[in-house]
Amino acid sequence: MRTEKPTLKPARPWFSSGPCAKRPGWDPDALREAFVGRSHRDPAGRARLFEVIERSKQVLGLPADYRVAIVPGSDTGAIEMAMWNLLGYTGVEVCCWENFGFTWLHDISDQLRLDDVTVHRAERYGAFPDVSRVDFDRDVVFTWNGTTSGVRVPGAGWIPDDRRGLTICDATSAVLGMEIDYRKLDVITWSWQKALGGEGAHGMIALSPAAVERLAAFRPDRPLPKVFRLVRDGRLIDELFEGFTINSPSMLAVEDALDALRWCADIGGGAELVARTHRNFTAVEQWVRAHPHLEFLAERKETISPTSICLKFDDGLLDGIRAPRWEFVKSLCRKVEDNGAGYDLSAHREAPPGLRIWGGPTVDTADIEKLLPWIDWALSETLTEFT
Template identity: 45%
Template sequence: MTDQPALKPQRPFFSSGPTAKPPGWDASKLQTESLGRSHRSKLGKARLKHAIDLTRELLGVPDDYLVGIMPGSDTGALECAMWTMLGAGPATVAAWESFGNVWIQDAVKQLKLADLTTLTADYGEIPDLSQIPQDHDVVFTWNGTTSGARIADTDWLAPDRKGITINDATSAVFAQEMDWPKLDATTFSWQKIMGSEAQHGMLILSPKAVARIESYDPAWPLPKLFRLKKGDKLNRAIFEGATINTPSMLAVEDYIWSLEWAKSIGGLSAMIARADTNAAIVKNWIEATPWLRNMASDPAQQTNTGVCMLFQGDWYESLSDEGKANVPKTIAAKLEELHVGYDFNGYRDAPPSLRIWCGGSVEAEDIRRLLPWIEWAFAELQAGNL
């Protein structure tokens, strides 16, 4: 029998979204002057613009790109990009996990694109992206939030490609470098890497994306929340803090605090380094643990954020499908009960698995303390004690 570990994580937050608040976070540290004020007041717009400017600065977004706050989290921002830009020519939507498959369903069932190609791969794998024609608009997920597989590079995107490139980067930004010159519409939510509150997304547009929006009117109706144009031109006020609908100023202040924290520790490079360190701890442990394997088999495609792992071995394989599904659920539930680790069960649509968030808001020592507890819970499960 494995002895119960002595140390628990000080902050047992390992959810892949909303993710852990940055170290030192406390609600009392948030600025509250904007609360109870109109988001269209001078102060409200200034705080929204500050969030936009900090995002641009930290991510190194090119000066001629636009950064805007959108409703509906990453989903709202990504679907806005699809609804306003796709349909002008052939398109390919590539998916290798849950959210990418949602974008495929949007393209097939909602937009009903006439000239559409879909590329898919199983969880942990990535399809051959080099087969996507350069004249196609393309929608892809940079980092598989629910599979732990990320693209290894952007060599498959030509610098002068004709098509628009729409990039769902929600669990990649602030942890992985974005190849901005090859990206036309990039989206993410505050709730992922920065550990901020949900329901707000970001939309980053290249000059090429702006040209597409201004020159193209899609055949389908656009909900108000997706309307980026004023007349025949892009409504640039959206990218200066005049949001389409009313945002939560409390969530805005929470996001600003997280951005300022990231800046204080060294910015993007420090955030990437923290994620790399955290992910290496988990990956090395998986490799040394015979009853686990990384869901992403190719090391070049293994994420440094939501690391996903599958169970293996004779005991596990002897279980029924229901028994296999219960293994990660039971381990995660027991460690939540003991306040050791919260919300690290695999995604509901993914194969039975565990998923540990390793983004920069998580402390490495907390991850080190979590892993022996997983070993203990697995041993207890095998022994019939859980």
């Protein structure tokens, strides 16, 4: 039986997992005061960069003694900067269960060429590795939220307070959308383009006192590109944490990030951002429960991501289609997009064929609720087409 085509559409049909939806009410006019055509080294330009740092610390609720900087290359640049500067002092433990975690493992093994590496690997997409055996006397690298698998760490209880190694966390799809005990993390990286709905190319890095101490004491036996350098002549470059940047930032992107951070403060700060995310996830969760052919890709409830919500079709449904599975998924998503009801809903190319809905705080729950009937309709139409 075919599903009736919906009539209501999301007011903002943007559900990409990066770059993500802009904040509600965003308009290009929000950038009219951007500090463009001027040097970002000017005191006024540097003040705006420092404001991004300070507002980020406040809305995240970072410990007062953590140092925060804006760095090149989005979250990728930030996590690579951390690894190139810090790893090699001791052995390394890598926890990986999806595309980005495996990318960091590859870079640690093949680019940094570290040989004392222990890997805690999930057997498949949707699974979470056994982290009970992680040795925290060594440095530990992991993603808090697997954006391509929809699998997140089940809290921070597995990380001890008395660790000797550093915890280096790619947290880009988690910060501002999930509750995180930042004291458990020595290096935290993220970008503006996820929970803030900002623009790409700029990353953020936060360092605990232990990470700062390591930077002062450790000299990696490898050359460091300029865009990765946090230390000069054996001393931390303090200016980086005061609004000075390694390379020239886009002041349009900076203004956009400030606009998003002001919105965060206006609606109630970090707690309300997390609450918005959970309301979005609850809407999807209730919908999934009512669908026998859809389930979360994450295999354990406590590891289901509320931001990058990844869904899969059961094998019983997919086994009956007369087409490759990815072709089926792309056709379904195209039907929703062609009606302007939801964009960028297909799973990541490295993940199993399925759907991915961004449920972060810049998305309104009302738009999620209007999107889901369109997926129902598109699924019905695509099944009719392919079976």
